[in-house]
Amino acid sequence: MRRVIPRLLFLLAGLAGLSCSDHGLSPAAYEPGSGLRGRVTFTGAWPDSTKDVVLVVSRKYPEGITDRDGLIAFVLQNFLSGGIQLCDTIPRNAEVYDYHIRLQPGVYEWVFVIWFPDTPDYLYGVKELGAYYRNPDLQTRPSAVEIIDGVTYDRVNISADFANVGRELPFFRRGRTR
Amino acid sequence: MRRGPARAAAAAACRLLLFVRAGVSAQDRGRLEGRVVDEATGRPLWGVNVMVKGTWLGAVTDEAGRFAVSAVPAGRCDVEASLMGYEKRTAAGLEIAAGAATEVTLRLKQTLIRRPAEIVTASKRKQAIEDAPVTVDVVGDAEIRSRNAVTLDKVLENTAGMGVTDGQIDLRGSTGFNYAAGSRVLLLVDGHPLINGDTGGINWDAIPIEEVERVEVVKGAGSALYGSNALAGMVNVITRDPSAAPETRVRMTAGFHDTPAYDAWRWTDRFLTYRLFDRGELDLRNPLGFAGLDVSHSRAVGPVGLSVTAGRKGGTGYGQNGWVERWNAGVKMKARTSERGTLNLSAGHTDNDHGEVTQWLSQSRPLEVPPSEAGNSIRYRKSNAAVTYRHILNPSLAYTLKANWYRTHWKNDYQDNRDGARTDKTGAEAQFDALWGRHAATFGAEAAHNRAESDIYGSPETLDLAVYGEDGLRFAERATLTAGLRYDFHRVRGVYSDGQLSPRLGLVFRPDAETSLRASFGRGFRAPSIAEVFADITVSGFHVSPNLDLRRAERAWSAEIGAGRTVDLGRLSPVLDGSHPVLLFDAAVFRSDYRDMIEVGLKPGSQDIQFLNIGSAFTQGFEGRVRASLWAGRLSGQAGYTFVDSRDRGTGRPLRYRSKHRLNAGAEWRTGRLTFGLDARFASRIEETLLYNADERVPVRVLDGRVGLDLGRTDLVIECTNMGNYMYTLRERMLEPIRAFSLTLRTAW
Secondary structure, three states, X not given: OOOHHHHHHHHHHHHHHHHHHOOEOOOHHHOOOOEEEEEEEEEOOOOOOEEEEEEEEEOOOOOOOOOHHHHHHHHHHHHHOOOEEEEEEOOOOOOEEEEEEEOOOEEEOEEEEEEEEOOOOHHHHXXXXXXXXXXXXXXXXXXXXXXXXXXXXXXXXXXXXXXXXXXXXXXXXXXOOO | OOOOHHHHHHHHHHHHHHHHHHHHOOOOEEEEEEEEEEOOOOOEOOOOEEEEOOOOOEEEOOOOOEEEEEEEEOEEEEEEEEOOOEOOEEEEEEEEOOOOEEEEEEEEOEOOOOOOOEEOOOOOOOEEHHHOOOEEEEEEHHHHHOOOOOOOHHHHOOOOOEEEEOOEEEEOOOOOOOOOOOOOOEEEEOOEEOOOOOOOOOOHHHOOHHHEXXXXXXXXXXXXXXXXXXXXXXXXXXXXXXXXXOEEEEEEEEEEEOXXXXXXXXXXXXXXXXXXXXXXXOOOOOOOEEEEEEEEEEEEEOOEEEEEEEEEEEEOOOOOOOOEEEEEEEEEEEEEOOOOXXXXXXXXXXXXXXXXXXXXXXXXEOOOOOHHHOOOEEEEEEEEEEEEEEEEEEOOEEEEEEEEEEEEEXXXXXXXXXXXXXXXXXXXXXXXXXXXXXXXXXEEEEEEEEEEEEOOOEOOEEEEEEEEEEEEEEEXXXXXXXXXXXXXXXXXXXXXXXXXXXXXXXXXXXXXXXXEEEEXXXXXXXXXXXXXXXXXXEEOOXXXXXXXXXXXXXXXXXXXXXXXXXXXXXXXXXXXXXXXXXXEEEEEEEEEEEEEEEEEEEOOOOOOEEEEXXXXXXXXXXXXXXXXXXXXXXXXXEEEEEEEEEEEOOOOOOOOOOOOEEEEEEEEXXXXXXXXXXXXXXXXXXXXXXXXXXXOOOOEEEEEEEEEEEOOOEEEEEEEEOOOOOEOEOOOOOEOOOOEEEEEEEEEO
């Protein structure tokens, strides 16, 4: 037992040291790991009625859903199940925004930027400002990104256009070619 | 001829009356008087429970260590004395003379490990902790006082198998986190429920931490005695009785938050500018900090013991919107109404204004809130009152009458929301405790009414009625079988009504004085709260809609097998001052199978959020606890490890907000007037969350350290919480407290 006590104290001291050397979570933007990095470029003026503009990733794309209610149900369902993640809230009046987000490995079919109106039920007035297209000249469907463990994909750039705020439903662009 | 149920009930009532009268009509009674002292020092002991064995007759010693028990049946009897931190002592074969007083002096020997000889929560009556058929942890006043915690949950999170997320208790993986709605662990204060009437959650700030004597944490389904919410266990907070001699106590706390681990996370220039180890600079002019003052006075006014308490606490918080302003006041009264009757009254009020944080701005700026939430706050007021009257009808039969009221009143002051609610919850209970032969039985009836007035709930009302009974049969010299059953009727006015039957079986076998083997099996349930059924609110962009179809209580069958043993380590460590080093160890395996679990989900065919019966799930695991005391108690320690495997049967995935591994460890070293203490908490990474499941999450690795100085009636504690300044979350996008330093001064006169 006389040996046990010093060992116990040594263990506690080690625990304290371990606790001090590891700070747990860190500012995501500076850490390596699997994820996405890129630039959001805004076109047009930020509307006064803006609540938030947020970068979003979704495991699935709402293929075949064209009505507003169906789309919102898709978003909420996937949001609650973790399939859709709200990532960075973009600072107001930014013209460009460089992002770096951590993500779990897997396929993300929809990387996009959304705009929320400044209303109590803002979730239901959401509009898509832009999404990631590998070929910006062919915007039939957002490009999927497959993330492999430990790899950060760069240049996942998005053009966000505030003109889309005034567009009629559906809130996301579909079948548009440039 | 077959007897009708009415005649059978009448016959039973007559037998009960005869049973009562048989005791009352006994002619030969005497009085037992005496004192209880410390065996080693001869110092009188205050607060010792003295009981005449095999009866409900007893008393508690005063400051002079004296006690008196009236109306003790003449003849031979055994008297037991028990006090936390002392070995239970029995004076056997005392001769009580009719019409005279018998004097006795009991000497108690201090134990090295502070834990109570008796508990009151597991079976709703006094019993030895080793006789409880379920796992019980007790947090004593010394553990509470040695820390500078402002609310009790911060002390309890060091208990084995227990986690606390935003005030919500997770006992062995039972709850995880459910957005403050519907606690699956019942919180009691002196045996009265203190669960919010609307959300079904817990407000820890309604409990004056300085008045807490001990906390009993009972793990496993307890609905057979306590009904709804006791699905996974009970936490019973026992407050101290008023002292007979005038006593004033003051507690002053002040502290400050350190800087976050990364400069990029500093959101205000009020963070400290020091670099103690780099530059040796320290600027404490205007840090983010906190302070508090509690004052209480206790005295006897004639035959009535009275204590009053008041306190104020405030702080900036460590993050944006983290500020809090709070004051509280309370009163407690205890009086002997007759030789066999005791009346307890208590009341309290807490007013708490605080900033509200839903989630951080981003992981790059986790101590700030989104602009749309800046300045959001809540004003929360809570008032409660409770009355308990206990009367011993005869040595073998006692009854307790209880009534309580709990009002919660909150109002949002958000940028986009001004909703609020006021809820009044009232309850009453009649409980009987009987001893006969080898039986110890508890039975009673309970009623509770709950009414809310709110712009988000409307004006719903609920009514709960229940009857219960449990019998403990000592069927062999060392074995006790417990069987209990409770029926609860729950009605939500104008919506639905429901009934729940909750049985429980327990078995305790003690092969020797140091060993206890236990097994239990029971059913628990939780009725949906008013918020879960009626909430109609738009918050953070989501519309939460009422669910009037939420008519099924969530239920669980729970089982546990455990063993505990006390080991004398005299051969392994020196025996000092006649005190042997001691090790207590306890282990248990457990499993709970849930049905109709209530969780947040999406309303079918709609875009609204609702509370829904989601289906079945299970939790199972292992828990091991050890406590040791060496070198005459100068070095003591405890550790608990809990493994929990939880699974949603519908999805096959782990339940949300649960950690698979949880380790709590603490050590304390006393030398002279100084005490050095360390508490470590480890919990493995939370496997699932409701929102942002792909966000980075890390295990919990928190170490708290403290130094205490004992100056007799005054003590001082310097504490550093989260010494490693470890950054972690327990729920989505909410950074847990960063490193903080505090100083607490307590004094009494």
